[in-house]
Amino acid sequence: MPEGHTTHALASRLNVAFAGSAVGVSSPQGKFAGGAALLDGLALVEASAWGKHLFVEFGGERWLNVHLGLIGKFSVMPRLAPASERTVPVVGQVRLRLLNADWVGDLRGPTVCAVVTAEKVEQIQARLGPDPLRPDGDGDQSDLALRRISRSARPIAELLMDQAVLAGVGNVYRCEVLFRHRVDPFRPGTEIRPTTWRAIWDDLVVLMPLGVAFGQILTMDDQVADAMQAMAEVADGSAAAHTAVVTGASPGDHFERRFYLYKRTGEPCRVCGSRVRTQLVAGRNLFWCGRCQRRR
Numbered sequence: 001m002p003e004g005h006t007t008h009a010l011a012s013r014l015n016v017a018f019a020g021s022a023v024g025v026s027s028p029q030g031k032f033a034g035g036a037a038l039l040d041g042l043a044l045v046e047a048s049a050w051g052k053h054l055f056v057e058f059g060g061e062r063w064l065n066v067h068l069g070l071i072g073k074f075s076v077m078p079r080l081a082p083a084s085e086r087t088v089p090v091v092g093q094v095r096l097r098l099l100n101a102d103w104v105g106d107l108r109g110p111t112v113c114a115v116v117t118a119e120k121v122e123q124i125q126a127r128l129g130p131d132p133l134r135p136d137g138d139g140d141q142s143d144l145a146l147r148r149i150s151r152s153a154r155p156i157a158e159l160l161m162d163q164a165v166l167a168g169v170g171n172v173y174r175c176e177v178l179f180r181h182r183v184d185p186f187r188p189g190t191e192i193r194p195t196t197w198r199a200i201w202d203d204l205v206v207l208m209p210l211g212v213a214f215g216q217i218l219t220m221d222d223q224v225a226d227a228m229q230a231m232a233e234v235a236d237g238s239a240a241a242h243t244a245v246v247t248g249a250s251p252g253d254h255f256e257r258r259f260y261l262y263k264r265t266g267e268p269c270r271v272c273g274s275r276v277r278t279q280l281v282a283g284r285n286l287f288w289c290g291r292c293q294r295r296r
């Protein structure tokens with residue numbers, strides 16, 4: 001289930017593969033044939049993400065808006081056969097295909113795939129809360145989310161999933177970040193202390209880029225420390241081996257998949273030993289520790 005880190009990694013990968021080149025756009029499945037025809041042959045200018053929304057700018061001020069939803073996947077892979085072979089085999093229900101000489105991008109199962117105007121892009125973005133992964137996502141942005149939280153009587157666990165409050169956080173980051181700060185997930189927004197919120201925001205600003213870089217959500221302290229170390233080495237230029245990981249070429253298999261709480265119902269809390277509990281909140285299973293999470 002893609003969260004904001006997936007969309008941001010996808011935007012980077014689309015830029016590596018397609019930015020600046022004329023792109024063949026088609027809809028092998030047929031459902032997006034009309035939209036594809038509007039984009040076919042245009043240059044891809046730049047892809048960017050805001051929360052779980054992907055925006056791809058093409059020449060002629062045309063934009064592609066994609067939301068992967070719960071099951072959507074957008075694979076961007078180097079073409080294996082030589083570019084002289086004009087067709088690339090289609091596997092499954094491909095709603096949208098992007099193709100240039102070296103790369104093929106196949107989108108399957110999105111909830112949104114539409115050609116939109118620049119005005120529509122602005123409208124969509126205006127409805128979204130701040131995104132901890134956006135470069136402009138600091139300071140004022142954190143306060144903007146806080147204003148929305150502190151006006152609401154809904155539980156903080158529900159507010160974190162509301163894309164109009166905060167964009168990009170999904171179920172895994174929600175559960176894990178509340179646990180990391182020992183926050184009671186059922187506290188209404190009105191009772192959340194500003195210092196608590198700022199600590200959560202600052203944590204997401206650190207955690208989510210690691211999710212982008214490594215293609216998986218990392219929240220446990222030891223894994224976060226290892227990932228930050230690896231990132232620092234890359235920044236030094238001393239660890240070329242990490243480059244593939246950082247560019248998202250081999251995502252998802254760098255770290256053992258483990259969390260404090262996520263999908264650990266009934267198992268002992270890793271901190272206090274109490275059983276991890278679960279309940280539907282905002283349509284998804286919230287996992288929490290009733291003993292550790294008392295703060296507001």
Ligand SMILES: [Zn+2]
Pocket residue numbers: 269270271272273274289290291292293
């Ligand atoms: Zn606990």
